[in-house]
Amino acid sequence: DGGITQSPKYLFRKEGQNVTLSCEQNLNHDAMYWYRQDPGQGLRLIYYSQIVNDFQKGDIAEGYSVSREKKESFPLTVTSAQKNPTAFYLCASSKSGANTEAFFGQGTRLTVV
């Protein structure tokens, strides 16, 4: 089945630790995105990548880092510099150009303990 997979579904992190969220897609999409979702805040863009080996900051990139070494993979690292990391993180992918439907993963809920 084609789709976009995020893992793990739930993640707990101690303060001061970095943690990496996985996102893999087999849809052959060029573009991939990371969003953060907080109650009442909607979806806010953290980072995006339109092509392999290139990525751009979104609206709330501080305290996060990404890599795009393969077309299928776009991992997100939440660093210790992120002051309020507890949130629901969503990864999405889409074709570039005119066909812009974004497909979302099932999300990772990160909790700092």
Add this chain to the structure above:
Amino acid sequence: GENVEQHPSTLSVQEGDSAVIKCTYSDSASNYFPWYKQELGKGPQLIIDIRSNVGEKKDQRIAVTLNKTAKHFSLHITETQPEDSAVYFCAASQIGTGSQGNLIFGKGTKLSVKP
């Protein structure tokens, strides 16, 4: 940059009634307006979208209307069912040949359909 406002934040309707969710956008260059449905604990899923070259689009019980002059678009759900209960997000972006703007989302509407 683009800003999308969505109203209401919560909406409760009786099964069988209609539900309407409204969004406004600020960037007149935006030309693509999707609507996503998010069920509890899951990622959003596209339910319908509209491009700026049309004013209305319908798919069974759901429809979207777009007023480019006023820069607002709306989601209409008729004959609501309990399974329509979810959070709905509108979004806006600018698309063109070989390029794609990022989706800017509204803050969401939690729809509850009471049996």
